[in-house]
Amino acid sequence: MKNVLLLSFGMFALGFDAYVIAGLLPGISDTYQKSTSQVGQAVSIFTLFYAISAPFFSSLLAGKPIKKILLGSMLIFTIANSITALAPTFSILLLSRAIAGTGAGLFSPLAVAASSKFVSSEKRGRALGLTIGGMSMGTVLGVPLGIYISNLFDWKLTLWLLVMIGVIAVLCMYIFLPDFPTTPPPALNERLKMFLDKRVTITVCITFFASVASLGLYTYLSPLLEEMAGSSNLTIYLWAWGFGGLVGSIMIGYLIDYFGKPKTLVTIILFTLTLSIICIPLMIHLPILKYLPFFVWGAMGWACQAPQQHILLSYQPNNGSSAVALNSSVNYLGSAIGASLGGIALSLQMGTITLIYFAIISMSFAICLQFYSMKKKFSV
Template identity: 75%
Template sequence: MKKVLILSFGMFALGFDAYIVAGIIPGISETYHKDVSQVGLAVSIFTLFYALSAPVFASLFAGKSVKKILLYSMLVFTIANIITAIAPTFTILLVSRAIAGAAAGLFSPLAISAASELVSIEKKGRAIGLTLGGMSIGIVLGVPLGLYVFDMLSWQASIWLLVLIGVVAMFGILVYLPSIETPTPPALFERLKMFLDKKVTVTVCITFFASISSLGLYTYLSPLIKEFTGTGNLMMYLWAWGFGGLFGSLIIGYLIDYFKKPKTLVTIILLILTLSITCIPLMINLPLLRYLPFFVWGAMGWASQAPQQHILMSYQPNNGSSAVALNSSLNYLGSSVGATLGGGVLAFGFGAISLIYFAVISMVFSILLQFYSVKSLN
């Protein structure tokens, strides 16, 4: 599992990058004189290019050295963040976010697939959970630290901190990761057959709608908290969400290995996730309890990914890398769609409370598909 920790640290950098922007939106808005809904494009474009690049790269680089691909993708990711930090215009910033997203789309699914190859069969669930846990740790530790740097210095300083993390991740991959190869790519017909498999399609659509709700809502956490509480202080809410994500990511692998019923776990997770989002406006002004919905939201949102990856690998045992890439793609595509729709909601003046309603509607679609999967796709 020590080698898996190297991959987990790389995911730490991705988690930091994907979620810090939601916290520094006010600073970016002020620098480039853009409103919040426009700055939300920085999140949308990152996640969109992540979604588009993941399945393409999974097939394009199959059969190549995992170590080299992970190293080069982290290098591009780090360079892109350097450009973000020094971007003279908002357009260049968006371009840099697109490049960073594409590099993350290459790194993430390959890291998850590699983690499962580095351990024995009975530890695969834990390995996937630990790798995904690196991303949630990037939120628990990285995002609050980045926000602190933002408050003390500037949003650009937060990005420079991310650059430093990327450099450390590259060093770890270069020195400690063993040389393994990705699986040989299947024939084109076999790849198309996987994408048209009803079981795979329904599973990734469940991920898609849950992501629209969970990650899309997270993007606009700043205006949401400000509308509900009258304060722009996000720190405690981000801590609650991030610690929930860490808890969910680390515990879910053990639950998968122990109960061996990932579909049942996904059903429970989706129901609790919906309940937690619904409870935000009801509990946010209650002492102590105000943070509970955010903790549960983070825990369930992050816990949902590992069993979904596990389910897809069982559907496509000979094409696990592409299946994982497809799920990661739909996860971040959902985030991009959620962030874009959320920006539209705010731009039309509906208010941040409307984001909760849209999130719940999206979760209903996800739950209905999950019930169909449990009942008809066993």
């Protein structure tokens, strides 16, 4: 599991970066004199380029040395974060976020696919859970720390902390991560079959709608809490969300290995995630209990990815990295669209409760597709 932990540390940097920006929106807004909805597009552009780069580069670089690709992508990601910290204008900041998203989109699916090669098939679920758990650890530890540093000093110092973490990740992988065999690039017709596989299409569509709901809502957590709870203090809510994500992403691997029914787990996760979102406005004023929906939301949102990837790997055993890249891409495409829709809703002054409604509607689509996928011919 040592090699899996190395990949998990790289994912920690990605999770820190992807989710801390939502907490830095007020500071970035003040620096560049932009509205919250405008600054929210920094999240959208990161996730959009993440979504675009994952399938494109997984095809372009198929068959190339995976260790070199992992190192190169983490280096690109780290350099982009340094540009974000130094950005003299908002336009350059957006450009740097696009570059960072490209590096992250290349690293993440390769790391997830590679982690399954370091363990036996019986431990694949745990390896996937641990790798994705690194990303959630970046949320539970990195995001509150980043926001605390931003509040004490400046949001740019948080980005420099990210740069330092990225440098450490590059050095650790360069020194300790072994070279391992690359998978020969699949033939073009095999790739087309994957994209035309109805089972794959339905699975990634479920990921898409769940991501629109979960990650899109997360982007505007700051204005949501300010309007609904009269509080701009994100820290405890982010701790609850991030800690839930850590628990969910790690435990789901053991559940997959123990029960061996990823589709059933996904169904339970989707229903529970929807319920947690519904409970946010209902419980927001209850002492202590107001944090529970955020914990469950984080746990279910993060737990959803491992069984989905496990399902895709079973559908496409010869195209594993491409299938995981596609799911990762769609996950962040959903995040980008969710963040963009949320920004539009806020700019039209529709109220943050609209974000809750959008999330519930999106989750309803995901649940309907999941029931369809549970038909016998799509079973796993």
